[in-house]
Amino acid sequence: MVMDDAARRARKSRRRASPAAAKPERRIDYRRLHNPFSPQPAFSDDQIAEMHTTALRILEELGIKVLLPEARDIYRRAGALVDDETEMVRLGREVVESALASAPKSFRLRGAVPDRDQVMELGALSFQAGAGCPHATDRERGRRPGSLEDFLDTVKLVQGFDVLHTIGPTVEPQDVPIHLRHYAMTRGGLTLSDKPCFLYARGTPQVEDGMEMIRLMRGLDRDAFLADAWTYTIINTNSPRTLDIPMAQGLIDFAKAGQMSIVTPFCLAGAMAPITVAGAITLQHAEALAAIALAQLVRPGAPVMYGSFSSNVDMKSGSPAFGTPEHVTATLGSGQLARLIGLPWRAAAASAANVADAQASTETVMSLWACLMAGATHVVHSAGWLEGGLTFSFEKMMIDLEAVQTLAELCTPPPGTTEDIGFDAIAAVAPGGHFFAGDHTMSRYQTAFYEPLVADWSNFGTWSEAGARTADQRATDLWKQKLADYAPPAHDPARIEALDAFIARRTEQGGAAPVS
C-alpha cells in the first residue's frame, strides 16, 4: 500500500508548479460544534416521565437538606416547607416548574474574544479537559501533588487545542496557600488563555475576588458583566439529598451575578444513590432540580446548566467505575431528562484507570461516545482524567484529544457533492490502478484527512526500528512540544497590570479563605 514513484513524482511536480509554495493548511473549525447525531434514549418516554414525577415527589415529600440558612430562607420565601432544626427543605412542584420556566434554554458563555464564545443550548457541543484533580502525572516527572506549575501548564495546553472550549480547574495547585490559590488559578486562566474561565464556588469572598478579576481582565463594568455569562462554576450536590454551604452559596452568588452554574450531582449507583441506574438518575434529577430552583429563585433567568455525573461503583470495593454499561446508560438517560426540561446539560467522559493504557482509553472513548449519543451540551473531563479524577495525566490528555478531535471532525458534514462522489475520478482509474496521482486526489490530498496527534500508523518494522514506542511515550513528546510552542493570546498589558495590582492589594489584605 506504499505510494509508488509515479504518485510521488506527480506530487512533487505539482508542488513545484504551484505559485504559492506553502502547503495549504487543513483548517477545520473546532471552535463552534453542533452535534450531528440524534440523541439516543436508554429508557422509554414513560419511564423518563415517571422519573421526573418521582423526582418532584422526592422534593415535595422527602425534601433536601440545605445547610446554608440564607438558602433555606430563599426557599421558604418561595413557599417551601422549611424546618430549620433538621435543615430540611420540602419543595412544591410549582416552585420547580416555575424555575424550569425561567431558566434560559440558550445563552452565551463568553470568552475574551467573540470567537471563543460558546452558545450553551441543546444541540451545541463543547468539551472541557479533565478537572478537579489533586494530583498531576506525566512520564518524566511521575505522579505528584498538583502544583501551580502543573496548573499553568495544563492551561497552556488547553489554550493550544481549539477542541477544548473552556478553561477548567484541571489540577489543584496544592503549593499555593488556600487563601491565595484562587488568585493564582484565576490569573492563570485569564492571562494564559482567551477561553471562558472557571471559578470555584468556595465561598462568597473568593467568588467576589474572582469575578472582580474577570471584570478587570475583560474590561467590563458591573452591568456588562451582569448581562452575560463570563464565567462558570460547578455545583456538586452531596448525594443523597444534601446541598452544603459553599455549594448553596455558589448557586446564590453566581445567580445574582448572572454567571453560569453547572449543577452536577455525583450519583454513584450502589453507593450514594440507588443501585439501579433508573434510581440513581432520578435522585440526580431531584437534586439538580432543587439546585436549579435555588438559582432561579435568586434571579429568574440566571444561566444554569443541568448536569449528570452518574455512574456505578464496583460492588466489591465501592470504587467508582466509568465507561461501564451503567455509565453509558446513565448518560443516555440523563440526556432524556435534560431534554424533558429543555436545558443545556453537561455529562462526563471519564476513566478509573491508574495509567494511560488501553483500559484508560477504552473507558474514556466509551464515555465520550455516550456523551455524544446522549446529546450532551458540554462534555466535562474529556481529556487527561485518570483515577476517577484523582490525577491529571499530561499523556492521557494528548491521547484523549485524539478521540475528542475525531468526534469534533464528525460535526462537519463530509464532502458529498457530485464532484466529491467522483464518477469521473473513478472512470479515470482502470481496474488494477490506483488513485494516488489523479486530479481528484491531487486537489484534495493535503486537506482531505484528519491528521493524527498521537496515532502512529507506520508498519511494525518501521515502528520497531523507531524504538517500538507506545502511544503514551509518543504523547510525552507531544505535550512537551505543545508547551514549547505555546504562544499567549494577545491581551492588553494594562489589564494584566490592573489584575496584578488587584491581586497584590488583596494579598496584602490577607486574601480570602475558602468557606466550608
Add this chain to the structure above:
Amino acid sequence: MVMDDAARRARKSRRRASPAAAKPERRIDYRRLHNPFSPQPAFSDDQIAEMHTTALRILEELGIKVLLPEARDIYRRAGALVDDETEMVRLGREVVESALASAPKSFRLRGAVPDRDQVMELGALSFQAGAGCPHATDRERGRRPGSLEDFLDTVKLVQGFDVLHTIGPTVEPQDVPIHLRHYAMTRGGLTLSDKPCFLYARGTPQVEDGMEMIRLMRGLDRDAFLADAWTYTIINTNSPRTLDIPMAQGLIDFAKAGQMSIVTPFCLAGAMAPITVAGAITLQHAEALAAIALAQLVRPGAPVMYGSFSSNVDMKSGSPAFGTPEHVTATLGSGQLARLIGLPWRAAAASAANVADAQASTETVMSLWACLMAGATHVVHSAGWLEGGLTFSFEKMMIDLEAVQTLAELCTPPPGTTEDIGFDAIAAVAPGGHFFAGDHTMSRYQTAFYEPLVADWSNFGTWSEAGARTADQRATDLWKQKLADYAPPAHDPARIEALDAFIARRTEQGGAAPVS
C-alpha cells in the same frame, strides 16, 4: 467510598440466612443481540441516492473486470455486455435491481445448536473476532508467524465468549501446508466450537472439502445443508473494479450451496479508491452490487451480506488508518447504503496500532461505536486485531472484549419499573446516608452491574502495591486463564470420527491446493 462495616455485616447475614448458599450468577444473554439505537446518517438522503445511482452508472458505463470466465458467462447470460479480451463486464441496472429483489433481507446463519444460530437482518447485531491475521502475538511468546496452535487457541477463546457470534479465520496457520490448511482450520472450528463456522474461498476444491466437513460434523444431508446457511465466506473485491478468480468462484460456489457470502470491497480512500469518503463508498457500493448480482444470478435467494471496509490511508506513507473520522464517516455512510438496498451488512472495528496500547483501544472503540451507530449487522475484526490486521493479539482480544461486552450490555433495556426507580429506596436513606445496605441494594447487588474482564478499578495505592500492571499485562492472565478453563462443546464423537476419516482420506489423496 469504601463500603462500611454495617453494609458488610448486612450482606454477610443475608448470605447466611439465604437457603441457597450459592451466589446468584449474573446472566445477560449476549447470544442474540438487537441494536437498540437508531442508525445515524453521515450523508443526506439525496447524497446517498446519488451514490447509489452513480454506482449503477459505474457498473453500466465503466464496468468491472472479472477474471473468471465462468463468472463472465453468468453475467453475459443475464444480459451484461462482456468483453472477454479485456475481461470487462458492463452490467445494466435491471440486473442489479433484480438481484437486490431476490437477495434475502433476513436469513439464519446456523451453528451446531439452535442457541448459536444468528439471524442476519437489519437491526440484528453480532460480532466476530479479528480475522485474516498472518501473525499472532502475545506478551509471553512475542510476535510470530501464525501457527495452527495459535489458530486453535483463538478458536477456544472465541468459543469462551458468547459475545463473539461466529468462528472466523482469526490467525493464518502458516505451519500447515497450504493444500492441507483448510482441513486443519475447518476441523478446529467445527470441533472446538459450536458457533457458525467460516470457510475461505480459495477455489472450488477447498470449498467443497470444507462444505463436506460441515455436513459430516453437523449431520446434514445435501438438502438440509442447502436449506440453510451453515457457513460463510468473505469475498473481497480487488479495488478498483476487479473481481479475481478465487473470489468470483467463491461467490458462485457459496451461492450454489446456499451458503453466505459477505461481500466486502476494501476501499481505502486516497489509495485504491477516491480520496473522498463519498467516492470511496460509491466505488465500494458498485463493487459490492456487482458481486451480489453474481451470487443472485447463480441462485436467486442465495444469502449474501453487504459489506463495508472503507477507511482512509495516511497520505504521507500510504498506510491504512482506522478509527479515524473518515473511517467512522465511511461506516455511517455504508449503513445508509445498506439500508437503501435493505440487506444485512457487515462493518469493521479495527486498529492500525502496533501494540495493545491506548492508540489501539482508541481506534477500536471509536470504530466499534461507528459500527453500532451505523446499524451494522455483523461487526468484523471486533477483538484482537492489530497492525491493520497483520497481527492477532491475544491481549488485545481480551481488552477489546471489554468494549464489545459493554456494547452488548446496552442491547438489554435497563431496569426501569417503578420499583427500579425506587422512591421508597430513596426515602429510606437520609441525607448523608448511603445505599450500601438497603433492601433495594441487597436484592440486586450481585447482579446489577457488568463485571469487568480486564479493567482494574482499584485506587492508585492498591494498584501500585499489586505491581502497577497495565491493562495488557492483566489481559495476559485472562487469556491464559480462559484457555486453561476451556471446555469443548458436546459433539457426537462419531461425527468427529467421520470428520477425521474424511480428512485422512483427502490428505492421502493429496489434499486441495488453493486456486488463484
